[in-house]
Amino acid sequence: MILKEQLKTEITADGAPRETFVINLGPQHPATHGVLRVKMTMDGEYIVRAEPVCGYIHRMQEKMGENRTYAQFLPNTSRIDYLSAMTYTHAFVGAVERALKLQVPPRAEYIRVITSEMNRISSHLVWWGAFLLDLGGFTPLLYAFDDREKILDLLEAITGSRLTYSYFRIGGLYNDIDDAFIKGTRAFVAQMRPRLKMYRSLVTDNIILRKRIIEIGPISKEMCRKYGATGPVIRGSGVPYDVRKVEPYSAYPEFDFVVPTFEEGDSMARYLVRMEEMAQSLRIIEQGLDKLPAGPVMAEKVPRVVKLPAGDYCYAVEAARGRFAVRIVSDNKEIPYRVKLRTPSLSNLSLFEEASAGMLLPDALALMGSLDLVIPDIDR
Amino acid sequence: MDYWINGLMTPNVPEPKFDVAQPTTPPAAAASAAPVPPKPTVAAAPPSPAPVQPVLAPAPVIPNPLPHVPLPFKGVDYAAKGYHADATVAPDQVVFAAEQLDKEGLSLDTITGVDWMAEGQMEVVYDYFHPAKALRVVVRTRIPRDNPEIASIHKVFPGANWHERETHDFFGIRFLGHPNLTPFLLPEDADYHPLRKDFAQ
Numbered sequence: 001m002i003l004k005e006q007l008k009t010e011i012t013a014d015g016a017p018r019e020t021f022v023i024n025l026g027p028q029h030p031a032t033h034g035v036l037r038v039k040m041t042m043d044g045e046y047i048v049r050a051e052p053v054c055g056y057i058h059r060m061q062e063k064m065g066e067n068r069t070y071a072q073f074l075p076n077t078s079r080i081d082y083l084s085a086m087t088y089t090h091a092f093v094g095a096v097e098r099a100l101k102l103q104v105p106p107r108a109e110y111i112r113v114i115t116s117e118m119n120r121i122s123s124h125l126v127w128w129g130a131f132l133l134d135l136g137g138f139t140p141l142l143y144a145f146d147d148r149e150k151i152l153d154l155l156e157a158i159t160g161s162r163l164t165y166s167y168f169r170i171g172g173l174y175n176d177i178d179d180a181f182i183k184g185t186r187a188f189v190a191q192m193r194p195r196l197k198m199y200r201s202l203v204t205d206n207i208i209l210r211k212r213i214i215e216i217g218p219i220s221k222e223m224c225r226k227y228g229a230t231g232p233v234i235r236g237s238g239v240p241y242d243v244r245k246v247e248p249y250s251a252y253p254e255f256d257f258v259v260p261t262f263e264e265g266d267s268m269a270r271y272l273v274r275m276e277e278m279a280q281s282l283r284i285i286e287q288g289l290d291k292l293p294a295g296p297v298m299a300e301k302v303p304r305v306v307k308l309p310a311g312d313y314c315y316a317v318e319a320a321r322g323r324f325a326v327r328i329v330s331d332n333k334e335i336p337y338r339v340k341l342r343t344p345s346l347s348n349l350s351l352f353e354e355a356s357a358g359m360l361l362p363d364a365l366a367l368m369g370s371l372d373l374v375i376p377d378i379d380r
Numbered sequence: 381m382d383y384w385i386n387g388l389m390t391p392n393v394p395e396p397k398f399d400v401a402q403p404t405t406p407p408a409a410a411a412s413a414a415p416v417p418p419k420p421t422v423a424a425a426p427p428s429p430a431p432v433q434p435v436l437a438p439a440p441v442i443p444n445p446l447p448h449v450p451l452p453f454k455g456v457d458y459a460a461k462g463y464h465a466d467a468t469v470a471p472d473q474v475v476f477a478a479e480q481l482d483k484e485g486l487s488l489d490t491i492t493g494v495d496w497m498a499e500g501q502m503e504v505v506y507d508y509f510h511p512a513k514a515l516r517v518v519v520r521t522r523i524p525r526d527n528p529e530i531a532s533i534h535k536v537f538p539g540a541n542w543h544e545r546e547t548h549d550f551f552g553i554r555f556l557g558h559p560n561l562t563p564f565l566l567p568e569d570a571d572y573h574p575l576r577k578d579f580a581q
Contacts, residue, residue: 054542055565062550063574098462225487225511227539234511241511247458314462314507314516323509329494338575342490342507350542379565 020048027056033130034375038352038368040361047364050356052349058379065339070096070170070306073339077326078164080341081377083126084320086112086119089168091326094249094315096170097299099308099330108172108297109251114185114288115155115167116317117281121192122151123320124274131271131369132203135212140203147195154184170306172298182289189282196279204275213267217367219355220265227351231322231344232277233371236270238263243318254291255284267370274372307334321345321372345377445515449480453517463507463516470521471530474506477519478533478540486510486517488533491543493551495525497577502528502553523553532558550575 026037035056041048061080065073077092078085090112097104104112129144152162158181159167159174167174203209224234234241242259244252260276262269308330316325322344329338348371356364442455445465451473453465469477478488489507496503506519523530532555534540544555545564552573555561563570573579 055563055567058565060574066575095462098460101460225485226537228488228490228509228537229539239511246510246512247514247516312461316462316509316516323489325489325507327492327505327507338492338494340490340492340505346542347490347539350539354538 018043025050027053033373036349036373036375036378042361045360047356047359047361049353050364051353054346054349054375054378056379057376059376061341061380062339065336065341067335069334070308070336073336074169075164075166078161078166079376080343080380081319081321081324081345081374082163083123083374084119085163085165086116086167087317087319088324089166090116090250091315091317091319091324093168093170094317095313095326095328096306096308098315099311099313099328100170100303100306102171102299102302104172104299105296106251106293107176107295108299110288110292111173111177111297112168113251113255114177114285114292115159115165117284117288118151118155118185118188119165120320121278121281122148122155124278125151127274127320127372128199131372132209134365134369135209137203137209140199143195143199143202147192150184150188150191154181154188157181157184169298171302172296176297182292185285185289189286192282193279196275196282199275204272210268213271213366213370215264216267216363217355217359217370218265219351223351223354227354228347229322229351230347231319231372232270232273233322233348235259235261235273236370237265241323243316243323247316249315249317251288255287257284267366270370270372305334307332308336316342319344321374321377322348341380343377343380345371345373345375349373349378446484446517449484451477451480451519458514458516463518464514465517467517467519468521469519471504471523474504474519474521475531475533475536478506478536481508481517481519482536484510485512486515488537488539488543489516491533491540491547493547493553493575495551495575495577496522497525500525502551504530504547504553506533528553529556530554531556534558549573552576 020041020043023040023042024037025040027035037053037056039051039053061076064076074089074092077088080088125144125148129141132140155165156162158177159165219233219237221237221239224237224239230241238261240259240261243249245259257280260273260280262272308328310330310332312327312329314325314327316323324344325342327340328336331337352368352371356367359367441457444453444455446453451467451469453467456463456466458464467477486508487510489509492505494503494505501522502525503520503522508517508519509515521530528551530553532540532544534544541559542564544558545561547553548555548561549564549566549570550573562568
């Protein structure tokens with residue numbers, strides 16, 4: 001419903017009156033995937049200004065970091081972006097290990113890579129289903145959740161949790177993987193490849209989808225750089241920026257994979273980047289299982305009480321949505337002095353206002369879906 | 381998890397065969413994945429006596445990765461800290477620093493604060509990253525804690541808008557020249573700054 005006082009008439013440069021009105025998209029709207037509110041000033045069906053309003057599920061994770069120990073804060077890291085919990089935990093334990101100069105055993109690093117990539121696929125599958133649901137196609141969601149279920153089952157067997165894993169611990173892992181996991185993961189990789197092929201013929205090559213997202217919501221390289229957008233958004237604009245390649249961490253230098261990049265910068269390019277990334281993640285998982293070294297999964301000299309030397313320590317990882325970085329400032333106590341969480345969704349959404357100006361409302365929803373937002377990741 | 385391994389959930393996909401052959405490989409992966417035979421029993425292999433080696437070799441520290449930028453950058457050991465260069469500048473230099481790093485092609489990572497209550501100072505930390513090469517740069521400055529004011533860099537990097545609003549929420553740092561310094565994550569009537577060390581519930 002539009003209230004009368006929300007209608008505003010202004011005279012444009014060529015003398016014609018222009019009536020705009022304000023509508024609220026959200027905070028409870030199916031296309032915002034959570035509690036994101038977008039205040040939209042509309043000129044008919046066209047967007048004059050779309051201003052995201054954040055903070056509806058703000059939990060002050062950074063304050064929580066300042067009043068509990070490093071081990072106690074570890075479960076929080078899984079709950080920032082609940083769809084890519086593995087990689088977020090990796091950044092936090094990575095920063096602590098960097099400060100303690102702990103050497104993580106190679107087997108643990110390999111398992112971290114394997115499970116992170118499985119997590120990436122499951123995250124992309126949720127995005128894929130939800131994005132197409134936004135565009136009006138319900139069926140792909142069921143396929144996506146069917147495949148994702150297998151990853152969740154495999155990860156549940158070794159981590160004990162289906163979503164918020166907290167599997168990585170300071171110095172290594174919670175426990176080792178077993179033969180059943182390796183067997184099941186190989187079976188999953190074998191099953192997933194024909195599924196990706198089927199996704200292509202079922203959805204990607206579908207003329208309805210192509211007409212809906214090709215040339216919709218173009219984002220330039222320069223806009224990505226100015227706003228700090230990362231992940232599939234910047235790779236869909238032709239910049240091969242991937243933390244796994246640019247600032248290699250963990251065991252990633254030992255893996256052979258390609259960073260998929262598309263020049264177009266439209267919603268289709270971001271779609272294709274993620275679809276291609278799933279295939280690359282399958283390659284990484286397979287290589288990891290082939291080359292998996294033997295040995296322990298926990299470093300030997302992990303202190304029982306973790307106290308970091310004074311100073312600040314950063315660790316960045318490539319999460320499913322882009323660059324996630326943790327900055328820990330320590331004053332040599334058991335509790336961190338400051339924990340800063342740099343989340344990719346916040347930077348990716350911040351360009352929405354500029355990118356969506358002048359678009360049709362349904363096209364802006366396609367653009368928003370292609371950014372792959374997770375609201376707790378923005379609000380923290 | 382047996383129910384899906386038996387193929388019950390996916391009737392249109394052939395049942396997976398264990399320990400038999402390489403699955404169908406996409407053309408991009410053919411070169412690397414084809415010659416490696418699968419070793420499904422790796423976990424059962426005897427533990428190797430080899431000592432634990434770090435996976436990454438440490439990169440050498442460059443004294444100043446940005447020598448032509450007129451700012452006091454110092455090279456930092458990436459393996460120990462997680463960034464490559466660090467500069468402490470005067471508070472009135474942050475916009476100049478942003479302009480210089482913008483010219484170098486860097487991108488704004490984040491802006492945050494650190495409350496040093498004992499010293500009566502507020503630290504503002506600007507993180508930058510390069511989208512094409514391994515170069516993470518930190519620019520930091522300190523402002524008085526009782527009157528925390530600093531110039532906004534949103535004209536150089538529009539992405540700074542939200543980071544500055546967030547820093548204002550959490551620390552009460554006022555970014556001068558900011559177009560819309562209203563609460564971002566906190567409630568719209570919030571008049572408290574939770575990450576200040578003297579914040580009480």
